[in-house]
Amino acid sequence: MSESLDTYLRKTEHETSPPQGKQSRREWIKEKSLTDKLSRAYLLSATYDGARASAVLKFYEPSAGRIYHWYDNTGHKPYCLTSLPPEELKKIPKLMDNEGLDHFERVEKIDPFENRANQVTKIVAHDPLSIGGKPTGSIRDIIPYARPDDPALKVWEADIKYYESFIYDQGIEMGMPYRLEGGKIFSLEDADKPSGRLAGQIEEIFAAETSEFRNYIRKWVHLLECPVPALKFVALDIEVDPSEEARIPDPTEAMQTVTCVSWVTSDGLKRVVLLRREGVEEGEGKLPEGTQIKYYDDEVELLSEVLDILASYPLVVTFNGDQFDLRYISHRAQRLGIQRDDIPIEMGREFTLLTYGIHLDLYRLFFNRSLQVYAFDQKYRENTLEAVASAILGRGKIKFDGSISQLPYTELAVYCLRDSELTYGLAAYDDHLTLKLTIVLARLAKMPVEDVIRQGVSNWIRSMMYAEHRQRNILIPTSKEILERKGETGTHAMIKGKKYRGAVVIEPTPGVNFNIIVLDFSSLYPSIIKHWNLSYETIRCPHEECRENRIPETSHWVCRKQQGITSLLIGSLKDLRVKWYKVKSKDETFPKETRSWYSIVQRTLKVLLNASYGVFGAEHFGLYCPPVAEATASIGRYDITSTIKKAQELGISVIYGDTDSVFLKSPSDKQIQQLIDWTKEALGMDLDVDKVYRYAVFSTRKKNYIGVYPNGNVDIKGLTGKKRNTPEFLKAAFNEMIGTLSEVKSENEFFEAKGRIKGIVKDCYTKLKRHEYSLEELAFTVVMSKAISSYDKTTPQHVKAVKVLPDEEQRRVGAGSVIQYVKTKREPGVKLAATASPDEIDVGKYVEHIQTTFKQVLDALDISFNEIIGISKLESFI
DNA sequence: GCGGACTGCTTACCT
C-alpha cells in the first residue's frame, strides 16, 4: 500500500478490504457495515438483499462519514392483494405448488372508488420475485391466467418494488434522521420538530383549513424543516485507451486498458493514478497544487486502488457512471481476473450501484427535464459534462487536439482530473444544492436517493401517492381499473394526436403598448386541483347527487362528499410552498442558512407541483386518469376566459394572455383590485400582479413578445433572435436592437429608436452581402435528437449536413450531438460549418432569415423590412 | 417536368 493511499484511508477511518483470503470483499463490506447503535444517522437508501431475503436500509452517519446497513428484522414480507378469497385461491394448483408462496391472509382495505372498507386476500411470498418479476410462474401472472373468464377478478399492488412496499408499509422516512439501538430503528422526529415559535406561525397561517388539511401541513413541515447534514463524498472519473479504432469503448466488453483514474473528495483530496505504457511521454501538464499522482505498472494494482475507494466512500458521484465509468471498472476488473465477489459494484440493467455506499450519477439528474427547467432555470441546454459544467460552474473540460491515446502522462492526468473536479463541483456548488435537492425529493417521494436521481417526476409523484395510500390503508388501484371506471377524454385537442384540449392562448393585439400590467394565477393547475377537489377517485364519482357538480365544457363532474387524495396532497404542498417556503426564503429576518434551505425547498416543491397535473394525462403514470387532466385544463380555460371577460366589463383592455396570465393595458389600481377580488370570489382563485412592463412589443404571433421593465431589463419570449439554433450574427444584431429598445422610456423616444433599429438591420444586411461574417457566425446550431438512422421519414438539414461525412465519422454523431451547419448555394444546400468556405454561402437564404428574425419586431414598430433593404440596395449602386 | 398548395416532420419555444 502506498503512503499517500494510507493517508486517506486513515481519513476514512476504516479498512477497505478484508483480511487476506478470509472472505469475499462484498460479504466483508456487508458485515463491516452492521452496527447495533447509532445516535443519529440519515436514511439515504433502501434495497433488497436476496441472500438475506430482507429489505436493507442504508444510513449515513455524519460524524464518522460512514454508511451503515440495517437489515429488516420485523418479518415484513413481499405480498400482493387479490379479490379472490383464500378458498378459491386454494383451487389453483399452480399457485399452491409455487415454491415462493408463503401464506394467505384476509385483510381489510378501503376501496378508493367507493370509499368503503372491503375484504381482500393478501398473498404473502418468501421473496419479491415470486410475486412478480420471474419470466414465467410469478404469482401475479398465475392468478388471472387460472381464471381467464372472471371479469371481477383483480390483482393489486403486485408491481411495486419490494423495498418500496417495505418503506410505504412501515412509514419509513427517506432522507430523515434515525436512531438505531438494539436492532431497532427509531425516527428522530421529536428532536427535529420545528421550534415552537415557527410551528406556531405555520399553524396560524393555516388555521382556517380543515383539520385533515392541517395534518398534511404538519407532516410536510416535519419533513421539510429538518436540516441536511454535510455529506462526505468522492467524485470520480476514468479514462480508457481508445486504441485502434476511435470508437467509444464498450463498457460491457471492457477490452481496452484503463489508463487513468482521478478523484476529488469532500475532504479536500485530489488524486490521479496513471498506468505506465510503452512510448508515452511524461509531458508538461500542470496539476492543481496538492494533487497526488501515482504511476502503476500493473493495471490490476491500479484498479485495486480504485476498488478500495469505491468500497470506502459513503457517497460516490460520477457523470455517466451508470452507463460508463463504474460499469467499465467492474467489467475490466473481471476481465483482468479479479473475482466478481471482490468488486464492490452491483450492476443492474440500467443502474450501477455500490455494495457499500451510494452511487449518484449526476448525468441522470441533470438530464431530468423537470429539474433542468424548474430547479436549474434552464441554465444549460445540452446534457454533456462540458455544457452543464460551463453553464453552472463557469468552467469546462480541458481541450486538446488529437486523440486521447496520444496524450503524455501529465496532460492525461490534468484532463482526467478536471472531469472529476467538474463532477465534484456539480455536486458541491451553491452549498451542495444538488445533493440537498435530491434529499428533499427523497423525503417527499419516499424514495431512495439513488432512485430519485435516476427516475422522473411521474415516478416521484407515484411513489408519494402510493405511500399515502398504504398509510391510509387505501387499496392502490391498477391503471387499468382507473381507466375502466373513469374512461377517456371527451374534448378535442388543437394539435393532432393529442388526447384532450389544453390551455388557451389569447390572440395578441399587435403594436407597442406602454404601462402593461401582467396578472397571473399563482400555481394555476395545483390551485384548480385543490379548489375543485380533483383526484382520480373523486372525478366521475359514483354518487348520483354529485353529478350536478359539473366541470365546465366537459361531461365530467366531481365529488362533493369525499375529499380527494390528490387534491389534499397537491393542495397542501402548494399552499405550504406559496404561503411559507416561498415568502420566507426572501424574509431577511430569517438567518441566511434558513433562507437558502427554504429556497431549495420551495424550488423542489415547484418541480413537483408543476408536474402534478400533467402526470394524470401521462399513460405510463401509475394513477393515469385522463379525465383528471382534461378537467384541470378545462377549468383553467374557463378561469382565464371568464377573467378576461370580467376585465373587459371593468373597462380594462386585455392585450394578451397565455394559460394563466393576462396582459392589461394601463389599468388603474382600483380596476386591478376589482379584478383580483372578483376572481377570488367567483372562481376561488388567487390572481396576483406578476410583472409590470414599462412597455411591451407584440406582433400578431402568439408566445412571442418583448417586455421592457421600468429598470430597462428586458423579457424576450419566443422570438427567433433568442432561439439557440439561430446563427450568432443574427443573435448579435438582435441583441443590439434589444439594447436600443431597453433604453426607450416614453413614446416620444420611439422615433429616434426606430431610426437606430433601421440602422442595425441595414448594417446586418450590408455586412452579410459583403461577406463580412465568419462561418462560425453564420452557422445554425441544432441538436440531433435521435440517431441518424432513425430519421426515416424526412431528412432535415442538420442530418443532411452530417450524411456527407464518411461512415466512421458519421458513427460518432449520435443522439444529443450538436450540429453546426451553414446554408450553401450548391446541393444539398447545407454544409457543416467546419468544412465550408465563405464563397459557398447562400446569401439569399440568409437575407430571408434576417427578415423573419426582425419582422417579428419591425411589424409592431410599423417599419417595413423592404424599405430598409431598399435603402441599402440604392446605396450599393452609388 | 415543374411549381404551388398542402400535409407532415423536426426543432425550439411558452405556460
Place this chain on the structure above:
DNA sequence: ACAGGTAAGCAGTCCGCG
C-alpha cells in the same frame, strides 16, 4: 416516460398544367 399550444423551416406528396 408530466401535459398541450405555437412558430418556423423544410421534406415530401399531390395535382394541374394541353
